[in-house]
Amino acid sequence: MWIAILTLTVIALIAGLGLGFAARKLPSNSSELVERVNDLLPQTQCAQCGYPGCRPYAAAIVEDGEAINLCPPGGNDTVRRLADLLGRDEIPPLATGPAAPAVAVIDESLCIGCTYCRAACPVDAIVGAHQLMHTVIETECTGCELCLAPCPVDCITMRGS
């Protein structure tokens, strides 16, 4: 009886190790996985993760094994869903605090019409022309805050939505 138990245990160990290895190390269909990771990200394109947009971050996660807890707008929910999708056991807390949803507001009395913020917006949520008034389309603003830095007169503020 003991030989039977020993044999089965060894077989189970080998099978378990083999499956674990296959799950972690064997290449999967990488581009499709990048697409699925990108689907889970909030698409604010804010670059707070250090990558110029959500898709580059998704690619880094899949191909370079980047950490999954670098996205503040996604919050802890996104970290959890990413861990679920990628089969990672550890769910790290967010590297920075979660971002409260907010939209950018341009103080039109101060705006000089330089178009720097318009160029900076990753989703084209700012409309305006050279030397004419600029304004933020509230429904399209993702709160990424990339327009704050380029403004030479500091007329943009974030307002919690």
Place this chain on the structure above:
Amino acid sequence: MEFERHEAPHMVPTANVARMMQQVLLALVPAAVAHIWFFGPGLVFNLLVATAACVGGEALMMRLRGRPAVGALSDYSALVTAALLAFALPSLTPWWVTATGALFGIVVAKHLYGGIGFNIFNPAMAGYVVVLVAFPMHLNLWVAPRMGDIDYQFLTILQTLTYTVTGSLPDALTYDDISRATPLDAMKSGLNDLRTTVEIRSLPIMGDFGGVGWEWIGNFIAIGGFWLMVRKVIRWHIPLGVGAGLLIPAGIMWLLSPGTEPSPGFHMFSGAALLCAFFIATDPVSAAASPKGRLVYGAGIGFLIYAIRTWGANVDGVAFAVLIMNMAVPAIDRITRPRIVGHSKDAGTL
């Protein structure tokens, strides 16, 4: 005046898991009494060992999982598992066999899968199968029922207790003295020896339907089961499914060839078929979810019992039938989802 707020509905449910389990245990009492009358006090000792192992195993696992043990124990589900396992095992069983079965069932089949509500397999049957495979000799030791067999030696209470504790018989007795083939055993080996069913049915171990003693236990199990249905603890779908799944193929085959096939009544009243129909398969956690699904689930179990008994190596087949259908439950659930009111017949499925 200020009032306390409360979420709707503002009525408290009257149903209660602990009460349901208690009623299941109550329903088993008449059958237990019959069992002890016919087969001796071994069931009591099995129950004691199984209960101790189940309760102890559950408390240990809840502690390891970092949860309060009292919560899990207070729903009486461990006791039900212990009772069913004790019924499934032969009355003369050493304590380590019972304990292994009980511990495996509770620790592995129940708690390693997440505890009550999350187990895929019926814990009692999983435990039974493990000891069946690990201790085959002990599980083939069935005492004969009290039926006026003058060659048969009944063990006293003390001798039964000694056997349960030590696993050894009193010096004067051998295994052959105290055990007999069960009705299913006799039927299977008889058919293999190419005897007809009529001949086999004339053996002294056979009663009117099933075997002596077994059919009375079967009666009481059926009565207990019907009482549970009246009390709405279980619903009719699974028992009907098991009954139909077993009796219909058995009936057809018996009508076609009565000499070589046991009658449907024999199938129903021997072995654990009735116990399965009313108590084992009706374990809600491992059964299918929808009413239609439960009919399919029960029918699958019934058919598998018939198939294993007729064409398989195992004599009774109930445990394996239940475990196989447990595996099929997610698929059954998917295909037997009821149509939601307001959705067309094409949306969803069956």
Place this chain on the structure above:
Amino acid sequence: MAGPAATYDLGKLHGGLRLAARKSESTGLPIQSLPLPRQLILPIDQHVGDPAQPLVGIGERVLKGQVLAEPPGTLGAPVHAPSSGEVVAIEPWPVAGRHGDPAPCIVIECDGEDRAMESWEEPIPYAELPGDTVLQKILQGGIVGLGGAVYPTAQKLMQAVSCDLDYLILNGAEWGPYISCDDMLMRERAHDIVSGARILLHALQLDCAYIVVESDKPEAIRQLAAAMTDAGDERLTLKQIPTIYPSGGEDQLVQLVTNREVPSGGLPTDIGCLVQNVGTAAAIHDWLQAGEPLISRITTITGDGIANPMNVRARIGTPLAEIAEFAGGYTEDARHLVIGGPMTGKSVSNDRVPLVKATNCILVMSALPANGPELPCIRCGECAAVCPVQLLPQQIFWYACADDEAQLREYGLIDCIECGCCDLVCPSHIPLTYDFRMAKARIRELADEKARAERARRRFEARNERRQREQSEREAELARQKAEARQAGPDAIAEILKRKRREDGD
């Protein structure tokens, strides 16, 4: 001739529960009229749709029946003054719809004279008017669905006339235990209900109406049959249904009476049925035949926490504390104040809230027995056996815990009517209805998030495309200029350079 009631439950309702009725406590007395309160508090949001906008100012004197607030958009109902007096405040006040939290209300101090506007008491000859005119008139009466859904009646009827209707169904089935206001209405004012039904038939240009009553209301059935006999209108039929909760729900009633299923996400008008509460029918009669807009309603005040349970006719805006006092006051057992029935009612934190058009029952309950700990789901399937919509609550619960939006849609969480039947039969005491309500909000939240992310992603990709396009256009332009310059020759370049230096020198 509409004779004694026939029992036709053509359709079958799956599941449901037979609950203890608890109605005899409040049906012992006839409907009592509540004396005029000192103050009337009228929320501007007593109906589905946009809140009405106040038309009066503080200090203004108003007459009974005067319009105090008009709805701004297409969906809403006006709010009328239930009695004469002075508008003393327009400010937030605790309301039942927010569980006792404040919402904007118009507060009237009653002068006790109860003077009505001049055009009172003139019955409208509705039978001579076209249906549309009647509907417009109903719109002005502030009438909303009095079964509790408070959908503006006129708009509901206007939407219905554009559909292919077969039946008008008057809902006399109460929504659950304790509530008896519709029963008393049918006993005492059956003629008004029948009159309202005939007005509705005329407005909708229909010729078949069912008045549906539950079989445990023999007195109501008798009165309605007598009223129908008096009216002599062949278009009306009385139907009985068994007393099973939740047969009073709109979709469930349609299924029981006509054996047709309301499609998921749809309305009864999609399958040719229009449902109105009997109270709404009586209110339509009051407005068109007696000139009284919706300024009062019958409400049941009952429960172990009330000394004398009864049905009262009270003005809209009466504080619940006054109604409770009229009904003998609170007993020592009073713990919970629930507006509506015990299965779906809203629990309110204080009794200063006013009676509104939706208040069909004021249920003061004693302390509920302890619910016990919530155990894991044991998959007993009792919940699925009682669900009137044939859902699988145990599966929905599973996926709600897993936050699995796709599966929640698949298993029909949207179709849950939150009746509470599954809660009552669960042996593990899981608060299923509450969990499903949370899960529905979660699905909406997730769907919103996903839509927003999708939009942002598309704008991002469009923007990248735009920049690339601009970039390539710039490069093409540059290349073209270079090519031109090369064609023109080195002399032309020297010429340009000379000109440039000259300009710089200037």
